[in-house]
Amino acid sequence: MKETVTQINGVPIRRNFVENLPYNPHLKVLLKDKRKAGILSEVLFWKKVRAKTFHAIDFDRQRIIGNYIVDFYVKTLGLVIEIDGSGHDLEQEYDDARRNYLESLGLVVFRTTDFEVRNNLSLVMKDLEDFIVQQYGTTPSSQIP
Incomplete structure (x- = not known):
């Protein structure tokens, strides 16, 4: 059994660390600009x-993985959190390719929208809890339909 990282609502959450993720150092320059932009939904999240502060889980903000900069990343879970802005409606093909790439590395992707984060953050956090329990929970009763 894999090591437990934390518990969410009494359910042990197993570690899913993904080693040797690709890294494009040329994107490092974009990280500073992206952080300075201070996108409201990302700041709120x-x-x-x-x-x-969220179930003792360590989150990274603006992490380079391959040729992408993901919004948030949880190393111990191999979990990517993406907050999609309104422009993402027009970028479905790009988002699908990005998701497929990240998943091919063994990562799991949780997506939410800028609108949801700004208008109903408590629901987003509950959805994230449920998602983590479903993906990483260690007991059969933790599986959410």
Whole structure:
């Protein structure tokens, strides 16, 4: 059995660390600009998860994986969190290719929208809890239909 990272609502959450992720150092310059942009939904989400305040889980913000910069990343779970803005409606093909690439590395992707984060953050956090329990919970009763 894999090591337990934390518990969510009494359900042990197993570790799913993905080693040797590809990294494009040329994207490092874009990280600073992206962080300075201060996209409201990302800032609001970050305030909820930074410093292990969300179930003692350590989140990284603006992480380079391959040729992509993901919004948030949880190393111990191999979990990518993406917050899609309104422009993502027009980028379905790009989003699908990105998701397929990330999943091919053994990562799991949780997506939410900018609108949901700005207007119903508590629901987004509950959905994330449920998603983590479903993906990483260690007991059969933790599986959410």
